[in-house]
Amino acid sequence: MTNKRALISVSDKTGIVELAKAFQEAGVEIISTGGTKKAIEEAGIEVLSVSDVTHFPEILDGRVKTLHPNVHAGLLAKREESAHMEALQENDIHLIDYVIVNLYPFKETISKPDVAFDDAIENIDIGGPAMLRAAAKNHNDVTVVVDPKDYDELKNTLKSGASSKELQKRLAAKVFRHTAHYDALVANYLTEQAEEKYPETRTFTFEHQETLRYGENPHQSAAFYRSAFANESSLAQAHQLHGKALSYNNIQDGDAALAIVKEFDQPAAVAVKHTNPCGVGVGESALEAYERAYEADPVSIFGGIVAVNREIDTDVAEKLREIFLEIVIAPSFSEQAKEILMQKKNIRLLEVPIHQGNQEEKLHTVNGGVLIQDEDQFPLSDVELTVATTREPSTQEMKDLKFAWQIVKHVKSNAILLAKDQKTIGVGAGQMNRVGAAKIAIEQAGEKAQGGVMASDAFFPMDDTVEAAHQAGIKAIIQPGGSIRDEDSIKKCDEYGIAMVFTGMRHFKH
Structure with a gap:
């Protein structure tokens, strides 16, 4: 058991022949499977079949090939433990010192719009993650690489004749990140297929896009990670x-x-x-x-x-x-x-291609946890508008009301938005009371508020906002309604000849 061995089994063949040559030049014996073995052999490099190691054929259409004690004992044996080494000798098992594995393309498979469920299932890798995890657990003795980007660094260590413990630990950590990401994709896909919206646990996985110069302020570090399936x-x-x-x-x-x-x-x-x-x-x-x-x-x-x-x-x-x-x-x-x-x-x-829809879950972290909710994408077409006042809005007022309502839900609560002629004229955002938000929007609009409309993201708790609207010259208001004091606001609108439309839908944005 003196010759070092490398087990290579990859879905992504990028750079694998060059790495196999580096192993050959370093005197490392190579074990491989299927298409990977064929690619290495075609390059004129000697390679053992996994079946030569396990003395057992690949079966079940390749579902079982590396799940064998001769593989996993070779990966998990601790070199400094005499009992481990004696067990390998007694069972004629050879150590495996390097593992180069990447997994079935599950993400790429389920990204296809017409993917069949059976195809997705067949692209769930079992043997690959098992080998990676075994090698990463025993990273003190085994060098494990899951990313072709790390091949050059590995080749350098082969030339020098030694791999540092720091490198082995770093590569092992990368393996566990990779398999966790992979498992999360599988778990989330199957959860969606089972139509479970809020299961007992959720695992979210994101891919590093870039490290940012800083966060909200220069003294805060930050990075941008994107969803594995970020919509275009x-x-x-x-x-x-x-x-x-x-x-x-x-x-x-x-x-x-x-x-x-x-x-x-x-x-x-x-x-x-x-x-x-x-x-x-x-x-x-x-x-x-x-x-x-x-x-x-x-x-x-x-x-x-x-x-x-x-x-x-x-x-x-x-x-x-x-x-x-x-x-x-x-x-x-x-x-x-x-x-x-x-x-x-x-x-x-x-x-950026700009498409409507693309419903996604919204995540908001809090200290010790995360809040999850559907995106607020209910369109006006799903809302039954009712006119609560004696006067109905004019055609132009209704057009501006609908325009304002599409925007106010994107303003931080408490939110008041004024509009006229298909443009915003005043925005009151993030105030502690609604009339305060109205006053900010009105002050910003100035004389433009005359003849304009007002949208509120939530109901009026009192009629003071209507009073402020009248003083500014607002002619129509759209709001959810639902306050126990709605009648006060309706009465005040009727007094001033303001049309008020109820949507029945609130749009808080915290």
Whole structure:
């Protein structure tokens, strides 16, 4: 049992022949299986079959081939334990010193839109994780590699004749991260297939996208991890065309801007600061939508993030270049628009396909746990609007009410939003009482509030918000209703000739 052995069994053959040559040059005997063995042999490298080690054939269509004591004892034996070594000698079992394994492509298989359940099941690896975990457990004596990116470092150790304990420990930790990630994908897939929404345990797994310069503030470290199945209409899948790396706050704000602009079928533009919309507009074109979003709040948009759900053309790009913006997000940019905007060194340009829907669970960490809920994506088409007042809103008022209602749910509670002519004119966000939020929105709107509409993310507990709306010249209000004092607000609206529409649906955003 003096010659070292390496067991190689990989689904991803990237770099495996070169690594096998390095093992051969280092005098390490190679054991392999199936397609991996064939690839190594075709390169002219001598390789043993796993069956030569186990003295047992591969059976059950390859489901059983490495699950054998001759493999696992060779992996798990502790070299410094004389009883372990004697047991290997008595049973004619050879040590295995290197394990190079990566797993069946389960993620790639279930990512196919038409994947059959049986195909998914057959791509659940059993022997691979067992070998990886055994080798990683015994990493003091065994070097285990699961990622082709680590092959070069391993080849260097083969040339030097020794692998450091620090490297072996680091590679073992990577193995357990990898198998945990793999198991989480399998568990989540089967849980979905079983239609269990909130099982007794949940495992969330994310893949490192980038380490950020810092978090919300320079003294906080941070990184961005993306979901294993991030939908294409998400910031995690964005294609950055220009500008420096995104910051922690950029990512938060960009996600908020995308969520709002996805609300609209017609051309829409959204400006966001600190995850709240500061200007939203829709129009017949991307240019008209952006101009309305800009006019909504030309002060707050400075240094903000803009998302548009149509291609950015030359006309829009010329407008965007007039002010400082952190990010512009759109499904595409014309070549001329790129040339115009890329003259600004620091602006980030992100291409993201903008689709409605894409329902996802929302996670919010709290100290010691995590809250999980469905995304708040209920459209107005699923809501039965009722007019609670004597006066009904005009056609234009109803159009603006619906527009405002699509946006107010994206404003931090307590939230009040004012709109007119398909653009926001005032936003009151994150206040401790509703009338306070209304006063902020009204003050921002100024004279523009005359003839405008108001949206509230939750019901009016008292009629003081209606009073404030009347003083500002608001002509119609949309809110969930449901307060024990609804009649007070309705009565006040009737007194002032304000139309009030109830949605029956609250949109708190904490």
